[in-house]
Amino acid sequence: MTAEVFHHAVQGQLLALPAREAESVGERVRSLHQEVMRAVPQVDRIACALYDPQADTLRTFVDSTQHGAGLQAYECPLGDSPSLLRLKELRQTRVLQDIPASVQGQSHHSRWLREQGFLSSYTVPLFHQGEFEGVLFFDSAAPAAFTPEVTQRLDVYARMVGLMVSHEIAAVRALVGSMRIAQDFARLRDVETGGHLERMSRVARFIAGVLAPARGLSDEFVEQVFLFAPLHDIGKIGVPDSLLAKPGRFTDEERLAMQAHVALGVQMVERLVEGFGLGQLSGVTVLRHIVACHHERMDGRGYPAGLAGESIPLEARIVAVADVLDALVSPRAYKEPWPVAAALDELDRMAAEGHLDPACVAPVRPHEAQLRAILLRFSD
Numbered sequence: 060m061t062a063e064v065f066h067h068a069v070q071g072q073l074l075a076l077p078a079r080e081a082e083s084v085g086e087r088v089r090s091l092h093q094e095v096m097r098a099v100p101q102v103d104r105i106a107c108a109l110y111d112p113q114a115d116t117l118r119t120f121v122d123s124t125q126h127g128a129g130l131q132a133y134e135c136p137l138g139d140s141p142s143l144l145r146l147k148e149l150r151q152t153r154v155l156q157d158i159p160a161s162v163q164g165q166s167h168h169s170r171w172l173r174e175q176g177f178l179s180s181y182t183v184p185l186f187h188q189g190e191f192e193g194v195l196f197f198d199s200a201a202p203a204a205f206t207p208e209v210t211q212r213l214d215v216y217a218r219m220v221g222l223m224v225s226h227e228i229a230a231v232r233a234l235v236g237s238m239r240i241a242q243d244f245a246r247l248r249d250v251e252t253g254g255h256l257e258r259m260s261r262v263a264r265f266i267a268g269v270l271a272p273a274r275g276l277s278d279e280f281v282e283q284v285f286l287f288a289p290l291h292d293i294g295k296i297g298v299p300d301s302l303l304a305k306p307g308r309f310t311d312e313e314r315l316a317m318q319a320h321v322a323l324g325v326q327m328v329e330r331l332v333e334g335f336g337l338g339q340l341s342g343v344t345v346l347r348h349i350v351a352c353h354h355e356r357m358d359g360r361g362y363p364a365g366l367a368g369e370s371i372p373l374e375a376r377i378v379a380v381a382d383v384l385d386a387l388v389s390p391r392a393y394k395e396p397w398p399v400a401a402a403l404d405e406l407d408r409m410a411a412e413g414h415l416d417p418a419c420v421a422p423v424r425p426h427e428a429q430l431r432a433i434l435l436r437f438s439d
């Protein structure tokens with residue numbers, strides 16, 4: 060198939076992207092919460108935080124809260140909470156029967172817990188194949204709600220939520236892992252290093268996190284952007300090495316062959332999703348969008364489909380900004396790394412000219428320090 064045929068094939072595929080979305084973990088936990096409340100009515104909140112072993116932090120992931128506001132878009136070092144650290148080390152559950160008396164800390168989550176009026180809680184560590192995966196919280200507005208009899212009943216549900224989360228995460232890891240292995244085999248890392256993927260996915264998560272409150276993006280969505288961003292260029296596996304490493308300008312034909320990486324990527328995603336039986340994985344749509352649309356432009360002059368503005372999925376607009384930012388500040392075969400300040404100016408320029416989404420570029424400059432820290436921490 061020639062590059063041109065690919066180009067048209069992907070255009071057709073993109074327009075036919077399935078609109079149906081599998082139920083997210085958040086939705087499933089919310090339905091389970093209804094069931095839990097029939098058995099144990101005093102459980103007002105069920106939430107799950109995920110453990111990030113690289114950063115040694117806990118991050119909010121799903122939250123089902125009956126009354127008041129849930130805790131979202133929050134991340135804190137596990138060590139900040141000695142009692143949660145004990146949960147992980149000793150593999151024990153924790154019961155707080157009197158939150159106002161026992162939770163005195165001034166951290167954001169301690170204050171939040173008191174402000175919401177929760178009086179007692181039951182916390183269960185989640186392990187999957189021996190690895191600490193996160194923490195599950197049951198909170199109640201009633202005092203001393205978690206008697207031994209209640210916690211025994213809740214343990215069944217805790218196991219169910221744990222399985223839902225582990226299953227989803229294991230499926231995502233299998234998908235991402237197999238694609239990263241394919242990237243290694245294709246020696247794509249010579250062109251785009253592991254560091255690039257690590258940095259751009261963290262920058263993408265950061266931007267998504269800043270946009271989340273105003274746009275009502277869930278923690279689960281932000282996490283999916285992070286997990287799937289490294290796969291944006293998976294289709295480059297099918298592009299000849301000589302072209303990937305070419306330092307000079309492309310001929311028209313070479314440009315089309317290069318642009319075909321998007322169509323190839325979409326095909327790979329479809330095949331893998333089918334091969335792994337991952338149709339039910341809720342993040343698959345986010346993955347498809349990132350792979351298919353990360354070269355679209357706001358003004359409609361991008362490829363392969365020429366989508367414009369809001370018709371480009373938000374996750375792809377975010378990934379485009381993160382990808383460009385890291386490409387600018389990294390050395391490539393054909394250029395020296397740019398200083399961060401110059402890269403920020405370039406992002407603004409690209410937003411002004413209709414390439415990148417100004418809304419996704421906007422969070423970058425005010426958070427320059429945090430972004431620099433990400434770029435530095437994962438430098439090659």
Ligand SMILES: [Fe+2]
Nearest residue numbers: 291292353354
């Ligand atoms: Fe790309």
Ligand SMILES: [Fe+2]
Nearest residue numbers: 251291292382
């Ligand atoms: Fe990239």
